[in-house]
Amino acid sequence: LGDWLADPARVHDWVAEGRRWALKAVGLFDDDRMRRATLALVVAQARRWNSAATAAEVLSLLTQGGRHHELLDVGLQKIGGFLAEDEVKARVSELMVRHARKEWPKVIGMVELVTPVARMADGLADRLSASVLGELRDVLAQPDHPVRLRYDRWLAEFIERLRHDAALVAAFESVKERGLADPAVLDYAGQVWNDVKALLQDDLADPQSALADHVAQAMRDVGQRLRDDESLRASLNEHLMSAASQLAINLRAGVTTHIAQTIKDWDDRQLVDELELSVGRDLQFIRINGTVVGGLAGLALHALRQLAG
Structure with missing residues (x-):
């Protein structure tokens, strides 16, 4: 068996024939039935999936090696770039003037007699932006900044809650169930079979099929191992002999019973x-x-x- 599987030409011929048979078999599937089966499988697997536990594992991986701080840095840099834009500062100034005129109209009217309120708001927006940007730069530059330490504590506590907080776990499950009840999600899940079938047909129709190549390589690897590994050969031979012996015992009893019953049912003629x-x-x-x-x-x-x- 090892020599047979290790022969590239023989394996290539068998895999090529198997690829052609598999391509025909895929075309014989009942698409409607397969779509229903695929949808039922996807929904069943999704319902068994513990989404909160998965989220906890993902966040745990994210925190290893301080990668979550890299994410924080990217977020802070994006915020800093946003606040430094002139359009943003102008919008902040406009909102401050509007709020001041609404809340303190008399005071603003008196200030207007001395200096334009809009100019004051522009200056305040610039100083506010500079102050926030300075704080962001401090956070980015200091690994032990209080903001980073609070971020670490919050993330660690949230991961523990995802694992042990029944209310939070239930909230995640509720979101998952709402998603599974969404017609768009169900329609997408039902189309999974179409995508899988198309991928299989495209691959199996190609003489250079990637799937067939993987199967052929796996067969050659098994053959090589059987040729090189004496203990594996001995183990396989032992299992095959045991299976053959048991099969012979089962067939012997079954054949004897079948023959006896058949002859018993015959009439004289x-x-x-x-x-x-x-x-x-x-x-x-x-x-x-x-x-x-x-x-x-x-x-x-x-x-x-x-x-x-």
Whole structure:
């Protein structure tokens, strides 16, 4: 078996034939039934999936090696770039003026007599932006900044809650169930079979099929291992002999019972026909000999009776 599987030409021929058969088999599937089965499988697996535990594992991986701080740095840099834009500062100034005019109209009216409120708001927006940007730069530059330490504590506590907080776990499950009930999600899940079938057909129709290549390589690897690994060969031979012995025992009992029951069910005519079919000319010879011997015996008995009389 090892030599057979390790032969590239032989494996190539068998895999090529298997690829053609597999391509035909894929085309015979009932698409509607497969879509329903795929949808049922996806939904069942999704319902068994513990989404909160998965989220906890993902976040745990994210925190290894401080990678979560890299994510924080990217977020802070994006915020800093946003706050430094002139359009953003102008929008902040506009909102401050609008709020001030609404809340303190008399004060703003008096200030307007001295200096334009809009100019004051622009200056305040610039100083506010500079202050926030300075704080962001401090956070980015200091590994032990209080903001980073609070971020670490919050993330660690959140991971523990994902694992042990029943209310949070239930919230995750509720979101998952709402998603599974969404017609768009169900429609997408139902189309998974179409995508899988198309991928299989495209790959199997190609003589350079990636799937077939993987199968061929796996077969060659198994063959090489069987050739090189004596303990593996011995183990496989032992299992095959054990399986063959058990199969022989099962078949022997089953065949004996089947033959006995079949013969028991035959009537006399069928039994004679089967014997003639099996024995053939020998049975005819036995019949002729029996007739001749019986006739001679009868003739002898008749002669004896005549002599005695």
